[in-house]
Amino acid sequence: MAAVGYVRVSSVDQNLARQLEGMKLDRVFEDKVSGKDTKRPALQEMLLYVREGDTLHVHSIDRLARNLVDLRKLVETLNSKGVIVTFHKEALTFSPDQSNPMSVLMLNMMGAFAEFERSMIRERQREGIAAAKAQGKTTGRPNALTTVQAAIIRERAFAGESKTKLASEYSVTRSTVYAVLNNCSERDI
Structure with missing residues (x-):
């Protein structure tokens, strides 16, 4: 029975330190990529690593997934392997042998908020690019050659x-x- 941690930030220059700080964990998996989908190296490695009786510790729901479908599938997959999943910020725990309706409701609500937040970020990004182009500013990577x-x-x-x-x-x-x-x-x- 191992205490396993999963931490994620969206970009390489962000700091993972505050997530799961001070916890005694047997193994920690770290991703520095977007949570838009489950194609993340450390996430996939963690899914292969965890065994029945392990507990997965995650700082918050949006660190594990940014859309509701992926979040639910990940929690269900982990529980079906006999792994307990704990989200510390939300104080939610999901275990294979019990299903608390209030916890499931909270998981769905928080997952929906994470998905909504990601959609809003993408919309603001598109608006910013459109505004920059309207002002005649170039976007994207500069040309390597004149x-x-x-x-x-x-x-x-x-x-x-x-x-x-x-x-x-x-x-x-x-x-x-x-x-x-x-x-x-x-x-x-």
């Missing part, structure tokens, strides 16, 4: 120079060089 550099690379590549050499000279990847070559029209040649 238009002049791209033209020179095209000219030299079509003259027979090595694409690997050109990529190295301009400090870009070969795929960037090929993208420059693929994005030119007949009149550019």
Whole structure:
């Protein structure tokens, strides 16, 4: 019977320290990725690791899943393996041998709120991008090459120079060089 922890933050620069701080755990699985789905390396590893009689400790419901379907499926999967799931912030525990209707209701409500919050974040992000574009600001990653550099690379590549050499000279990847070559029209040649 192991005490297992699962902690998650959405990006690499965020800190995991406050989650499950001070708890004595046998093993902790850490993800630094979005909770939008269950395709997370540490989550998948944890699901394979836990055994009957283990207790999974999670700081809060939204750390385990950001949508209600995934949340319910994860808790059900863990319980079917004989694993107890405890959410500390919400003070909810789900065990395989008992089903508390109030806990199930709270899980569904909190999961729905987490899903709603994620939808609102995505909507605000789309609005921000649209507003930036309306103001004429560019969004996304900046181009690796200027238009002049791209033209020179095209000219030299079509003259027979090595694409690997050109990529190295301009400090870009070969795929960037090929993208420059693929994005030119007949009149550019």
